[in-house]
Amino acid sequence: MxxxxxxxxxxxxSKHGPVRVEGKFSIVDxxxxxxxxxxxxxxxxxTCGKSNTKPFCDCSHQEDLKLRATD
Amino acid sequence: MGxxxxxxxxxxxTVYWQPAECIHxxxxxxxxxxxxxxxxxxxxxxxxxxxxxxxxxxxxxPTNALTFSWIENSRNERETSxxxxxxIKPTSETGSENVKPxxxxxxxxxxLLLSGDFQLFDADGTKLKSMKMVSICRCGxxxxxxxxxxxxxxxxxxxxxxxxx
Numbered sequence: 001m002x003x004x005x006x007x008x009x010x011x012x013x014s015k016h017g018p019v020r021v022e023g024k025f026s027i028v029d030x031x032x033x034x035x036x037x038x039x040x041x042x043x044x045x046x047t048c049g050k051s052n053t054k055p056f057c058d059c060s061h062q063e064d065l066k067l068r069a070t071d
Numbered sequence: 072m073g074x075x076x077x078x079x080x081x082x083x084x085t086v087y088w089q090p091a092e093c094i095h096x097x098x099x100x101x102x103x104x105x106x107x108x109x110x111x112x113x114x115x116x117x118x119x120x121x122x123x124x125x126x127x128x129x130x131x132x133p134t135n136a137l138t139f140s141w142i143e144n145s146r147n148e149r150e151t152s153x154x155x156x157x158x159i160k161p162t163s164e165t166g167s168e169n170v171k172p173x174x175x176x177x178x179x180x181x182x183l184l185l186s187g188d189f190q191l192f193d194a195d196g197t198k199l200k201s202m203k204m205v206s207i208c209r210c211g212x213x214x215x216x217x218x219x220x221x222x223x224x225x226x227x228x229x230x231x232x233x234x235x236x
Binding site for chain 2: 009011012030033049
């Protein structure tokens with residue numbers, strides 16, 4: 001019975017990429033507009049700071065990964 | 072980006088705007104600029120006209136870029152306009168009716184501010200400790216990821232290139 005607790009929304013972080021948000025949530029953008037996510041209830045939000053479609057991920061983090069491929 | 076819908080409300084109706092659907096017919100702002108003004112932010116001012124005036128424009132919009140719903144739900148059932156959005160019946164899982172949506176605020180040049188009933192999972196799928204409010208790093212420089220540690224200030228993180236600090 002440990003995992004039955006349901007939360008309104010879940011946020012799943014990834015190693016170098018965006019955070020996946022699922023469930024019931026609203027997003028208020030930097031201008032104060034409420035963005036509604038229609039139907040799918042899933043978005044990927046940028047956490048690397050490089051996206052050109054902030055707050056959403058546009059895969060710009062992958063440029064960084066290429067540079068760091070030899071880490 | 073294609074599934075984003077913005078909401079604007081007055082006491083009676085909520086107008087939805089789906090940028091991906093807009094074909095730039097210009098009907099909205101040429102006929103009711105006091106409400107629909109692309110030069111302003113937010114670009115829809117629900118106090119700029121009456122509900123009737125706003126609905127007329129929403130109905131004239133040739134695509135589903137502009138749609139609406141009545142605040143009073145029973146009116147949505149009776150509404151004959153094809154532009155009306157009726158509430159999608161929530162499913163039994165996370166969308167149950169009494170569940171309050173988690174609020175995600177995008178702070179200008181700063182973190183994501185989460186509040187409500189949410190659960191965080193790290194990249195391995197491990198649950199992080201539960202909390203009711205937290206700031207999530209959005210600049211990529213925090214030393215305490217995924218949480219914000221204020222480092223965005225030091226790096227001069229900007230939402231847009233042209234923005235001033």
